Amino acid sequence: xxxxxxxxxxxxxxxxxxxxxxxxxxxxxxxxxxxxxxxxxxxxxxxxxxxxxxxxxxxxxxxxxxxxxxxxxxxxxxxxxxxxxxxxxxxxxxxxxxxxxxxxxxxxxxxxxxxxxxxxxxxxxxxxxxxxxxxxxxxxxxxxxxxxxxxxxxxxxxxxxxxxxxxxxxxxxxxxxxxxxxxxxxxxxxxxxxxxxxxxxxxxxxxxxxxxxxxxxxxxxxxxxxxxxxxxxxxxxxxxx
Numbered sequence: 001x002x003x004x005x006x007x008x009x010x011x012x013x014x015x016x017x018x019x020x021x022x023x024x025x026x027x028x029x030x031x032x033x034x035x036x037x038x039x040x041x042x043x044x045x046x047x048x049x050x051x052x053x054x055x056x057x058x059x060x061x062x063x064x065x066x067x068x069x070x071x072x073x074x075x076x077x078x079x080x081x082x083x084x085x086x087x088x089x090x091x092x093x094x095x096x097x098x099x100x101x102x103x104x105x106x107x108x109x110x111x112x113x114x115x116x117x118x119x120x121x122x123x124x125x126x127x128x129x130x131x132x133x134x135x136x137x138x139x140x141x142x143x144x145x146x147x148x149x150x151x152x153x154x155x156x157x158x159x160x161x162x163x164x165x166x167x168x169x170x171x172x173x174x175x176x177x178x179x180x181x182x183x184x185x186x187x188x189x190x191x192x193x194x195x196x197x198x199x200x201x202x203x204x205x206x207x208x209x210x211x212x213x214x215x216x217x218x219x220x221x222x223x224x225x226x227x228x229x230x231x232x233x234x235x236x237x238x239x240x241x
Contacts, residue, residue, distance in 0.1 A: 170196050
């Protein structure tokens with residue numbers, strides 16, 4: 001993302017994006033980064049360059065009260081939206097082929113983050129989980145809305161186990177869309193759905209739409225995933241991954 005700050009801010013402004021989860025930032029430093037036009041990038045790591053980040057628009061950034069980074073691959077931002085607290089979790093799972101222990105560390109840390117968030121608080125996860133959840137299977141109705149791409153793989157099984165364990169719903173799968181608006185990653189002839197937005201099941205009614213916007217991207221292979229979230233007190237939030 002180095003050198004693309006203005007491009008990102010322009011995208012957020014044009015698409016009226018309030019919150020954006022980004023991957024492979026490569027931004028350095030250990031403090032929040034002020035971007036153009038009042039947008040703010042969440043606090044970064046103390047060591048080297050970072051993999052994930054969260055950008056908040058100028059209207060919502062005043063509600064930020066805590067930022068925590070578990071690792072280069074997981075960070076969360078807590079802020080007041082509407083009548084309650086919302087935690088935005090940004091994640092980037094190791095790719096298939098990485099060491100098993102690296103994958104285990106990621107999922108343990110993600111488990112810890114979700115477990116520590118009070119049940120009465122809203123949670124929205126925007127993440128590249130590098131797995132295919134495919135189509136819904138029997139007994140997964142609370143976590144999977146049925147609309148998926150391709151067949152589930154081992155990493156997808158892990159995603160589903162996490163969602164079921166913490167009563168999260170994969171928002172991408174809850175809205176009937178053509179495959180072109182479900183595919184989040186394209187490289188040559190390879191297409192897949194690996195980028196997801198999840199929320200607590202009890203807040204799913206706030207999610208009014210979720211789809212991929214083709215032609216809007218600051219990364220060559222990943223497409224922009226959009227979730228429209230309407231929160232009480234007439235606060236409209238678009239959460240992106």
